[in-house]
Amino acid sequence: MTTETSPYFGKHGADWWRGAVIYQIYPRSFMDASGDGIGDLQGVIDRLDYIASLNVDAIWLSPFFTSPMKDFGYDVSDYRGVDPMFGTLEDFDRLVEAAHARGLKVTIDQVLSHTSDQHPWFEESRASRDNPRADWYVWADAKPDGSPPTNWQSVFGGSAWQWDTRRCQYYLHNFLVEQPDLNFRHPDVVEAILGEVRFWLERGVDGFRLDAVNFCTHGALEDNPPSPLIEEGAIGVRPDNPYGFQRHLHDKTQPENLVFLERLRALLDEYPGTTSVGEVGDDDSLGVMADYTRGGNRLHMCYSFNLLTEAADPHYLHETLAEMEARIGDGWPCWALGNHDVTRLATRWQAEGDQAALRLYLAFLLTQRGSVCLYQGEELGLTEASLSFEQLVDPAGITFWPSYKGRDGCRTPMPWQADARHGGFSGATPWLPVPDEHLGLAVDRQDDDPASLLNAYRAFLAFRRELPALVKGAVRYHPVRDEVLCLERTHGDQRLLVALNFSGEARTLPAPASAAALEAAPALVNGRWADGQLTLPPYGIAIARCSQSAEEDTTWAV
Structure with missing residues (x-):
C-alpha cells in the first residue's frame, strides 16, 4: 500500500x-x-x-x-x-x-x-582497480612523494584520505576511516x-x-x-x-x-x-x-x-x-x-x-x-x-x-x-x-x-496545532528590544504577535491596541496585553491575536 x-x-x-x-x-x-x-x-x-x-x-x-x-x-x-x-x-x-x-x-x-568499509560494495571496490565496482568509491593516487592527494581533513580528525595496500591508492573518508565515501559521479x-x-x-x-x-x-x-x-x-x-x-x-x-x-x-x-x-x-x-x-x-x-x-x-x-x-x-x-x-x-x-x-x-x-x-x-x-x-x-x-x-x-x-x-x-x-x-x-x-x-x-x-499561523504561516521579525525577540506569524486572516523575553528580568513593551490574548493559550504563555502595553515576566512568553489592518500595528515594539 x-x-x-x-x-x-x-x-x-x-x-x-x-x-x-x-x-x-x-x-x-x-x-x-x-x-x-x-x-x-x-x-x-x-x-x-x-x-x-x-x-x-x-x-x-x-x-x-x-x-x-x-x-x-x-x-x-x-x-x-x-x-x-x-x-x-x-x-x-x-x-x-x-x-x-x-x-x-x-x-x-x-x-x-x-558506507561502512564492511559493506559488500566497498569490499569489492577495494579488491582491485578493474572490478565492476572499482570506481564506486572515491579513489586517488598518491602524490609523487607518497602523501595524500589533497590536504582535506576528516571531521573526526586527521587526513580525509586513507592508504589502501590492495589497490595502492588512497580512498576518501570525510568521517571515520571505516566510513569510505561513495562516488556520486x-x-x-x-x-x-x-x-x-x-x-x-x-x-x-x-x-x-x-x-x-x-x-x-x-x-x-x-x-x-x-x-x-x-x-x-x-x-x-x-x-x-x-x-x-x-x-x-x-x-x-x-x-x-x-x-x-x-x-x-x-x-x-x-x-x-x-x-x-x-x-x-x-x-x-x-x-x-x-x-x-x-x-x-x-x-x-x-x-x-x-x-x-x-x-x-x-x-x-x-x-x-x-x-x-x-x-x-x-x-x-x-x-x-x-x-x-x-x-x-x-x-x-x-x-x-x-x-x-x-x-x-x-x-x-x-x-x-x-x-x-x-x-x-x-x-x-x-x-x-x-x-x-x-x-x-x-x-x-x-x-x-x-x-x-x-x-x-x-x-x-x-x-x-x-x-x-x-x-x-x-x-x-x-x-x-x-x-x-x-x-x-x-x-x-x-x-x-x-x-x-x-x-x-x-x-x-x-x-x-490549532493555529495555522504558527504551523504554516509567514513570518516577520521586529528588532530585538530589551532582550525581547518579537515576531509576527500570519496565515490567511489570522495574525499572531509573539514576544519572547530572553532576560531574567521583567520587561514592558509598547503593544498594538488591537492585540488580544488567546483564551486557549496554555499556562506557559504568561505575558499580559493591556492598555497598549505588553508586560512580560522573566523569561516570559506572549502570544496575541491582532487585527490585520490596524496601521498603528506596523511599528509594534519598535
Whole structure:
C-alpha cells in the first residue's frame, strides 16, 4: 500500500511535513525491550503511546541498519537490513503500522554519502582497480612523494584520505576511516542508492532524514584554503580539530550535488505524501539550506547547526532567523535546538533546572516558521551527562579527550521510572549509564504533574496545532528590544504577535491596541496585553491575536 492510498494519507494531506513537529528517537537509548542493555525497535513500539501523547506529528528514527557500529549505525553495511541488536524487518513493519495507527508519520535516517568499509560494495571496490565496482568509491593516487592527494581533513580528525595496500591508492573518508565515501559521479552509484531509498519507500516510510547530505559529491582534487574563521572563538572552530581550520571549497557542497537531490526528489514524488529533511554543515549553512529546498524539485526541508551552538543570545537568534527568511524564498527550513550530536539544550544554553528558561526555549522553537525536530528527552529537560573517559564509547570523544568529550553525554538512556533500576530503560546494565540526576526528571515523575516541563510541551504542542499561523504561516521579525525577540506569524486572516523575553528580568513593551490574548493559550504563555502595553515576566512568553489592518500595528515594539 502506498502512502497515497492509505487512509492515513487522507487524514493529513500530502504536505503534512510543512510545519510538522518531528520527534527524534535514538533507538539505542530510547527503550530496551529485549533486556540486553541496548534500546530496540520493540522498545519504540512499546512507547508509541507516550510519543503520541506529546502531540507531535512524526518520529525520526536514527540508524537501526546492519552495521559494525564503529559510528553507532552511521556506518551502514547493509542498507536493507535491521541490525540484530535492534530487531528484524518484521519489527520495523510492525512499528510503522503501530505508529500510523496512532496518527504518527515515520521518517528514518538515510546515510547516503558513505558506507561502512564492511559493506559488500566497498569490499569489492577495494579488491582491485578493474572490478565492476572499482570506481564506486572515491579513489586517488598518491602524490609523487607518497602523501595524500589533497590536504582535506576528516571531521573526526586527521587526513580525509586513507592508504589502501590492495589497490595502492588512497580512498576518501570525510568521517571515520571505516566510513569510505561513495562516488556520486558514477551513474551506477546513484542508481544503486536510489534503489536503497526505494526499498524503504515500498515498506511504507513517510520520509527520510538525510545525514550529512551536502557531502555526497566532491569537487576537484585541489587543496582547501585556510578558513577565515580560525581566529579564536569563531563558531564551529575547535582548536583541537584541524577540520575547522579549512575553508571547505572542494570536499563538500558541490554544485553537482543538486543534480543528485533532484533525482532523489523525483523518486520521492512517486510516493505522494513522503518527505525529506537534509542535514547540512557548511561555512554558509543558511545558504545551503536555501539552495537545497528552493524551487520544489530538491529537498522538502533542511536543517543546519546554526541553532545548535552555545549562542542563546536573542540578537544572534534574530540575525540567524531573519537571514534565513531573506534567503530561502519558497524553500522551507527545519529547526532544532538539540540532537544526538550536540550537548543537551538545558546544559548548552545554561538552563539546568531553570524551568522558566526551558519553557521559553520551547516556545521560541515552536513559534518559528518551519518544521521542528525535538530530540528525545528534551521534553524532560535532561541535562548533559558527565561521563569519565572510561565510560566513553563515542569515537570522537575518545579521539579528542579531554578538550572535547564527545557525544555520549547527550545519548544516555531515557529515564522512564525514577525508582526503577536504570530508570526503567532496561533490566540489564545499559550501554551508557543513566545519570542519577536524570532520575528526578523521569517520565513517571513528570507525567502526572500539571506543572511539569513534560506537560508544558504537551500543552503547547496541542495549542500550536490549532493555529495555522504558527504551523504554516509567514513570518516577520521586529528588532530585538530589551532582550525581547518579537515576531509576527500570519496565515490567511489570522495574525499572531509573539514576544519572547530572553532576560531574567521583567520587561514592558509598547503593544498594538488591537492585540488580544488567546483564551486557549496554555499556562506557559504568561505575558499580559493591556492598555497598549505588553508586560512580560522573566523569561516570559506572549502570544496575541491582532487585527490585520490596524496601521498603528506596523511599528509594534519598535
